[in-house]
Amino acid sequence: MKTQHLWWEALDPLLIQHEALVAFLTFAAVVVVVYLYRPSWSVRNVPGPNAMPLIGHLPLMAKYGPDVFSVLAKQYGPIFRFQMGRQPLIIIAEAELCREVGIKKFKDIPNRSIPSPISASPLHKKGLFFTRDKRWSKMRNTILSLYQPSHLTSLIPPMHNFITSATHNLDSKPRDIVFSNLFLKLTTDIIGQAAFGVNFGLSGKKPSKDVEVTDFINQHIYSTTQLKMDLSGSVSIILGLLIPILQEPVRQVLKRIPGTMDWRVEKTNARLSGQLNEIVSKRAKDTETDSKDFLSLILKATESDPFAKNIFTPDYISAVTYEHLLAGSATTAFTLSSVLYLVSGHLEVEKRLLQEIDGFGDRDLIPTAHDLQYKFPYLDQVIKEAMRFYMVSPLVARETAKEVEIGGHLLPKGTWVWLALGVLAKDPKNFPEPEKFRPERFDPNGEEEKLRHPYAFIPFGIGPRACVGQRFAMQEIKLTLLHLYRNYIFRHSPEMEKPLQLDYGIILSFKNGVKLRAIKRF
Numbered sequence: 108m109k110t111q112h113l114w115w116e117a118l119d120p121l122l123i124q125h126e127a128l129v130a131f132l133t134f135a136a137v138v139v140v141v142y143l144y145r146p147s148w149s150v151r152n153v154p155g156p157n158a159m160p161l162i163g164h165l166p167l168m169a170k171y172g173p174d175v176f177s178v179l180a181k182q183y184g185p186i187f188r189f190q191m192g193r194q195p196l197i198i199i200a201e202a203e204l205c206r207e208v209g210i211k212k213f214k215d216i217p218n219r220s221i222p223s224p225i226s227a228s229p230l231h232k233k234g235l236f237f238t239r240d241k242r243w244s245k246m247r248n249t250i251l252s253l254y255q256p257s258h259l260t261s262l263i264p265p266m267h268n269f270i271t272s273a274t275h276n277l278d279s280k281p282r283d284i285v286f287s288n289l290f291l292k293l294t295t296d297i298i299g300q301a302a303f304g305v306n307f308g309l310s311g312k313k314p315s316k317d318v319e320v321t322d323f324i325n326q327h328i329y330s331t332t333q334l335k336m337d338l339s340g341s342v343s344i345i346l347g348l349l350i351p352i353l354q355e356p357v358r359q360v361l362k363r364i365p366g367t368m369d370w371r372v373e374k375t376n377a378r379l380s381g382q383l384n385e386i387v388s389k390r391a392k393d394t395e396t397d398s399k400d401f402l403s404l405i406l407k408a409t410e411s412d413p414f415a416k417n418i419f420t421p422d423y424i425s426a427v428t429y430e431h432l433l434a435g436s437a438t439t440a441f442t443l444s445s446v447l448y449l450v451s452g453h454l455e456v457e458k459r460l461l462q463e464i465d466g467f468g469d470r471d472l473i474p475t476a477h478d479l480q481y482k483f484p485y486l487d488q489v490i491k492e493a494m495r496f497y498m499v500s501p502l503v504a505r506e507t508a509k510e511v512e513i514g515g516h517l518l519p520k521g522t523w524v525w526l527a528l529g530v531l532a533k534d535p536k537n538f539p540e541p542e543k544f545r546p547e548r549f550d551p552n553g554e555e556e557k558l559r560h561p562y563a564f565i566p567f568g569i570g571p572r573a574c575v576g577q578r579f580a581m582q583e584i585k586l587t588l589l590h591l592y593r594n595y596i597f598r599h600s601p602e603m604e605k606p607l608q609l610d611y612g613i614i615l616s617f618k619n620g621v622k623l624r625a626i627k628r629f
């Protein structure tokens with residue numbers, strides 16, 4: 108007691124002497140506390156677990172992994188608060204509320220929030236995904252016009268060529284094939300051709316020797332895999348999660364220090380942007396070309412529409428073309444791997460699928476876009492069920508543009524509202540026995556499908572901001588599966604873990620790949 112007294116007594120003159128410093132430190136501490144707690148304070152009425160200072164609910168993420176939002180939805184209901192570091196997210200885990208956010212109140216919630224891995228990367232920020240308001244709607248309208256059914260139909264022959272070449276003689280390969288890798292190469296080749304008019308040559312029989320292309324792809328893979336949403340990203344990305352105000356200044360310092368991850372990411376993105384800008388400017392000069400790739404079509408659209416020209420400056424064209432490579436490869440590859448993995452573990456599904464596919468006609472008959480859309484109803488159900496079972500993009504982001512009421516809670520302008528598509532897909536109210544792989548649940552004549560809420564299954568998102576590449580992806584997925592099952596069946600490799608481990612990045616991926624054996628059909 109006595110010592111404590113002396114301690115204070117000794118401190119007194121010091122405090123008086125440094126009155127200004129003490130006042131400043133107290134003020135700074137208050138500012139820090141207000142800064143850290145202000146966002147969560149503004150949504151404190153939304154239910155949710157207690158958050159730890161600074162890291163929020165990240166430990167819950169580490170504890171429950173991908174299931175964290177299902178666990179919290181059971182405890183806190185269809186709308187709850189989850190604290191990603193300092194940033195609160197309002198998670199929506201019910202179909203009707205998703206409709207409210209994505210469609211009914213779209214005018215008040217038109218944009219996506221920008222997570223910390225993206226905010227440091229202009230290349231990723233200038234794509235359709237993260238552009239906002241008027242610029243987004245103009246960009247989206249121009250892009251949508253390029254996805255007309257006639258254009259998609261014209262893509263079938265090149266898609267088919269890539270598929271046959273990538274899946275030729277699979278049974279003669281080493282016994283286990285890592286299909287997740289094979290599909291990533293195939294889908295990158297397909298989207299590379301469709302977006303840039305460039306054959307990356309990753310999946311074919313003769314891999315490309317073109318150093319520039321290989322370099323570009325390597326830069327792309329590095330840049331993409333660094334977009335982490337947990338605490339394993341670069342220092343500036345982690346700070347962006349915890350203390351966003353420090354992200355940019357720290358990134359500016361670290362990007363100049365060789366050897367840091369921020370330095371490597373900066374160098375990679377600069378190189379990638381440089382290569383992209385070069386492709387765009389070369390193509391812009393090449394006015395004679397009648398190429399139908401996405402880049403050429405955008406350049407043509409900007410020539411005929413002065414408004415589009417203002418919006419689509421070369422940096423935005425590069426970003427949006429590159430975004431196609433990013434958005435259109437890993438998602439589609441993941442879906443293909445999921446289908447093969449799940450079907451090969453459910454032989455009754457495989458039997459019905461093979462019957463439908465064999466019934467289409469001769470093995471060499473290439474289907475039209477119309478055939479793909481209408482002549483494979485069971486294949487449709489299998490793909491949907493695989494996408495439900497492993498939802499590649501289990502969360503989609505939105506941000507309120509003004510104060511708005513959702514599910515009885517008033518959310519201020521700037522609130523991050525995320526739709527938990529993955530939770531909806533495993534909700535037994537809409538999908539009885541959700542852990543069972545049962546494609547028949549999507550049979551349009553079945554009771555389950557008829558009773559289900561129309562927005563319970565939305566793997567491509569919802570409303571005006573839903574995926575632009577949906578029809579492209581479905582065409583590619585069906586064409587690939589049709590070709591594969593005409594020629595092979597697949598069996599799990601004994602080397603593969605059960606159940607499959609998943610990895611969380613910007614989207615989901617298989618941690619150790621999907622390893623299968625291909626058996627030739629005669």
Ligand code: HEM
Pocket residue numbers: 235236237247430431434435436438439442499500503504566567568569570571572573574575576577579580
């Ligand atoms: C199985 C394949 C795919 C899945 C599951 C998927 C899923 C999604 C999801 C969930 C969104 C967010 C939607 C929302 O916020 O409501 C999205 C947006 C987007 N996707 Fe896809 N996608 C796939 C393939 C593709 C392909 C092949 C492309 C390009 C050709 C593409 C390009 C885009 C773009 C540009 C956006 C942003 C749209 C906007 O903000 O206006 N996606 N996708």
